């Protein structure tokens with residue numbers, strides 16, 4: 179792999195849409211009841227809200243943003259942050275919240291937290307009972323992610339500061355805790371949150387608009403999901419994928435009894451306590467076969483692996499793009515993709531998908547990058563598939579699995595103009611068919627662009 183290619187991939191990997199590292203997940207703290215109890219009530223803790231996997235958003239001048247709320251009233255406000263400048267949270271983005279704290283403004287918020295905290299600690303059977311919100315500990319915004327702890331420390335110690343600005347757990351873990359909350363079954367809370375965000379915006383803007391006018395709702399729009407600022411996109415993806423897993427795994431696969439999400443939403447356990455009649459003096463055995471299995475999580479948070487590949491030749495002068503049935507009307511040509519099968523390597527799965535869909539034989543597969551894709555819970559594994567042209571390998575046949583309407587080898591020069599369309603002379607009628615490629619937030623676009631850039635770099639060397 180060339181040095182230039184390596185650098186480009188490293189940069190892409192750092193800021194992959196839906197996959198930017200926004201929080202230190204400190205996953206081992208999910209089962210630490212002392213930490214969970216402290217963080218859930220802490221004034222600095224941030225919450226994002228979902229209703230049926232749809233996140234609560236509001237419209238801002240810069241677009242649609244996640245409504246991120248805090249427990250306390252006196253926390254660092256988005257208005258104090260200057261884009262590109264040093265600030266108290268270390269970076270901008272995913273810091274949107276309002277000066278109205280949940281504990282003061284939502285009448286039963288504190289009792290909701292108390293109930294959940296007890297249920298979570300005791301593994302209560304009705305942890306996700308009727309009308310109860312489901313909580314998920316997402317992680318800590320800490321120095322490893324760029325939090326400016328020093329400045330928050332001095333803020334906390336300032337005389338006029340009434341609230342701690344960050345959480346300190348045993349002097350070892352310091353930062354701002356983030357939780358996602360699924361309010362689907364608490365209609366009252368769901369509505370109160372919309373009202374609270376609306377009131378906060380109206381107070382700030384000195385207006386009297388309705389929530390609709392302020393663009394406040396639980397959005398299901400794919401357009402919004404794909405236009406979030408990168409850090410919001412990652413927080414959304416993180417919460418939506420976990421809640422989709424929790425929603426679709428309500429019953430134990432071993433015995434059919436209800437499951438509950440313990441460890442602050444990170445682990446599912448079966449509620450069946452029934453034991454088999456004792457034999458001799460051995461330990462009582464549970465009727466449920468997975469209750470006390472060596473790995474007792476009845477279902478791990480689910481990620482479905484899919485491979486996606488850009489197909490090219492060795493000198494990158496040709497790129498194969500294909501048109502799926504779903505994208506026929508938009509004429510959107512894209513990379514080849516498909517789900518992995520059990521006991522398949524990524525490389526073998528990629529070769530198989532390429533052959534099944536396009537008939538082309540790939541000689542070499544390079545895994546280059548991955549992207550979480552929360553529709554509903556995929557991990558896209560991005561590869562480059564290299565085809566050595568020999569009169570046979572490159573021949574396209576679409577009739578193996580009949581998934582595609584068309585697949586073509588394009589000159590890289592043509593694809594470059596699609597990628598860098600804003601640099602093309604408006605008189606250049608290079609694309610009479612109106613062929614489109616995927617949006618820049620997708621890994622498909624990133625792979626296409628990578629291949630095009632590699633070809634240009636080859637000319638520069």
Ligand SMILES: [Zn+2]
Pocket residue numbers: 430431432433434435448449450466467468469
């Ligand atoms: Zn069970």
